[in-house]
Amino acid sequence: MPAIDRYAVFGSPIKHSKSPQIHRLFAEQTGQSLSYEAQEVKAESFAEAVRAFFAAGGKGLNCTVPLKELAYRFASHKTGRAERSKATNTLALQADGTILGDNTDGCGLVGDLLNNHRITLAGKRILILGAGGASRGILGPILEEAPAALVIANRTVEKAERLAEEFECLGSIAGCGFEALAGRQFDLILNATSASLSGELPPLPEHLLADKGNCYDLAYGNEPTAFVRWGIAQGAQKSLDGLGMLVEQAAEAFFIWRGVRPQTHPVIDLLDRERK
Numbered sequence: 001m002p003a004i005d006r007y008a009v010f011g012s013p014i015k016h017s018k019s020p021q022i023h024r025l026f027a028e029q030t031g032q033s034l035s036y037e038a039q040e041v042k043a044e045s046f047a048e049a050v051r052a053f054f055a056a057g058g059k060g061l062n063c064t065v066p067l068k069e070l071a072y073r074f075a076s077h078k079t080g081r082a083e084r085s086k087a088t089n090t091l092a093l094q095a096d097g098t099i100l101g102d103n104t105d106g107c108g109l110v111g112d113l114l115n116n117h118r119i120t121l122a123g124k125r126i127l128i129l130g131a132g133g134a135s136r137g138i139l140g141p142i143l144e145e146a147p148a149a150l151v152i153a154n155r156t157v158e159k160a161e162r163l164a165e166e167f168e169c170l171g172s173i174a175g176c177g178f179e180a181l182a183g184r185q186f187d188l189i190l191n192a193t194s195a196s197l198s199g200e201l202p203p204l205p206e207h208l209l210a211d212k213g214n215c216y217d218l219a220y221g222n223e224p225t226a227f228v229r230w231g232i233a234q235g236a237q238k239s240l241d242g243l244g245m246l247v248e249q250a251a252e253a254f255f256i257w258r259g260v261r262p263q264t265h266p267v268i269d270l271l272d273r274e275r276k
Ligand code: ATR
Pocket: 065, 129, 130, 131, 132, 133, 134, 135, 154, 155, 156, 159, 192, 193, 194, 195, 200, 201, 202, 203
């Protein structure tokens, strides 16, 4: 009997990762035979753990916090979207033995917005809160949708400015601090800070969200995040968390590895029901 194809997610902390469940559901749905496990891997042992995984016959890896930049540097070659984000969440063993690095986070987010929630980005005024790794991963795919304006606001202003400069070749983008948002309005506000994880919120001015505007937190949890609650309080048409993005980025990774596109709706619905 041929050995079963092995996949895994590496990260720290990894205990609560939903990726094993998601990929097992995709495998079941598409009739693929594979295994997918979660492995606690810290930055110090990343290179060694990845080499050992592929040497033992592993076919593909997801890498999450805090390993995405390390995974980017580890990959022998990268897709354009991974190059732009300088971060990699998916590693795939190629037929010639090399390792391809990709970043499916941004297309996961855009796919969730467009296909699952019918929230379009073209011509919209979009605000991204945060200028760290999560923000970097989504800028390219958002700019590809041609928003009217994209603003990155961050606590450390220089980080927002630098990030905007890095991506300005792709479209209209600017960086600023939170104070500079007073008096402005956006059709879509995305939270890419890690503030939600500790129940905090960036300091946001009143009336930041335009009429019929939407809010989206890249983070997700069993309870609505602080930012999702903020969006509801601001009268957002939709105030969503990142569960759909999680499943969509996983589907894209599954497609890269297996050449088959799983259906995401049944998986999102199941995970959503489980947290209620
Ligand atoms: P990630 O990979 O999740 O993006 P990161 O690279 O450490 O993690 O970035 C975290 C982001 O959340 C940063 O933009 C950070 O702001 P600073 O650059 O000023 O540190 C932002 N952040 C974290 N906690 C925050 C808080 N309580 N209020 C506002 N911004 C916060």
